[in-house]
Amino acid sequence: MHYRREIKVAAAAEAAFAYLSDFENAAEWDPGIVEARRLTPPPTAVGSRFEVIARFRGRRQRFEYVVTELEEGSRIALRGEGEKALSDDVVTVAPAETGSRVTYEADLRLKGVYRVAEPFLGSTFRQMGDDALDGLAARLSR
Secondary structure (H helix, E strand, C coil), rough: CCCEEEEECCCCHHHHHHHHHHHHHHHHHHCCCEEECEEEEEEEECCCEEEEEEEECCCCEEEEEEEEEEEEECEEEEEECCCEEEEEEEEEEEEECEEEEEEEEEEEEEEEHHHHHHEEEEEEEHHHHHHHHHHHHHHCCC
């Protein structure tokens, strides 16, 4: 399942990227994240790890995310793995006329026997993504 959305935020690109690249902040803007914490010391770099507890259909799902690519100030890629799913997320940030433009892409794949449910979860996944990006836009436009 693929998700992609671009938003414009009031925060300058440098500040938006610094906030987003610390994935521990995900619980502040994504209503689907119950908690997030850094597992490796700062600063964020390739190999940095984060634990994220997501709520999906009322159940808590633990993911461990690792930064797989980092272009300081503009792009971060992370791979999240949980018991039932894998997620590859890419966030890019670019300056805009006022503030910055954030593009968020995610590919979510269910694992094992859960894969049969993928065709039925597309709209749920899109709604979760939209809720997260709406929260991010609100957070970075304060």
